[in-house]
Amino acid sequence: MSELFELLIGEGIEEEEEEFGWQERALCAQTDPESFFPEKGGSTREAKKVCLACEVRSECLEYALANDERFGIWGGLSERERRRLKKSAV
Known part of the structure; x- marks a missing residue:
């Protein structure tokens, strides 16, 4: 019983790592998080510049x-651009 439990737990951890492993490779994880959450009316230019070079941009957007x-x-x-994208997809 113990081996089965460990096997199931191990599979769950692997699935979670696969599902969210992209976050570890994200460039934003290596930069100032405040630029990705600007105050209302604040510039998003620097954050978007980082995203353009990020290898996991599509996974991030999908999430x-x-x-x-x-x-x-x-x-x-x-957020506004994502809302527009969702509306156009419907």
């Missing part, structure tokens, strides 16, 4: 859309 992230720059898009 934000799937989880209805309402704040910050995700996958190179602001």
Whole structure:
């Protein structure tokens, strides 16, 4: 029974690492997080510049859309831009 439990737990951890492993490779994890959550009316230019060079940009955007992230720059898009994208996809 113990081995089965450990096997199931191990599979769950692997699935979670696979699902969220992209976050470890994200360039934003290596930069100032405040630039990705600017105050209302603040510039998003620097955050979007980082996103353009990020290898996991599409995974990030997919995560934000799937989880209805309402704040910050995700996958190179602001909340308003993500909302527009969702509306155009419907």
